[in-house]
Amino acid sequence: MVTLAANLAKAEPATNEHISIRVFAASRAKFWPAYGNAVTQSLALFSEAAALALLLACCNISNLLVERALGRRGEIAIRLSLGASRGRVFCQLMTDSLGAGGANPGCLAGLRRAVSSFVVASTKSF
Numbered sequence: 001m002v003t004l005a006a007n008l009a010k011a012e013p014a015t016n017e018h019i020s021i022r023v024f025a026a027s028r029a030k031f032w033p034a035y036g037n038a039v040t041q042s043l044a045l046f047s048e049a050a051a052l053a054l055l056l057a058c059c060n061i062s063n064l065l066v067e068r069a070l071g072r073r074g075e076i077a078i079r080l081s082l083g084a085s086r087g088r089v090f091c092q093l094m095t096d097s098l099g100a101g102g103a104n105p106g107c108l109a110g111l112r113r114a115v116s117s118f119v120v121a122s123t124k125s126f
Helices: 002-011 032-071 073-081 086-101 103-124
Strands: none
Touching: 032 073, 073 086
């Protein structure tokens, strides 16, 4: 963060000359003892909302992939009638959907990591 502040001060000296950045644990914040439970509940609510948004995005991508595969039934039938093996057609479908569908496992893994680190951090602060 110190490097980021130095780069900002160097890039925009007029607006960032006397600005510094400090990072500290949330348990050291001045509002934490008085409003700790409310802040934790608010952060949990926002995390759950973000998790729901990511889940909806993953479901949307999955639905788009299924729709694309169903729309290509005619193409698949022509390829099979011309002599392509089922394995070859399957590999082509997997290759075509890798770009859009490759984000699903990454989204879910990132979501799991973010939620678990938030839960651990919020329980350690009390």
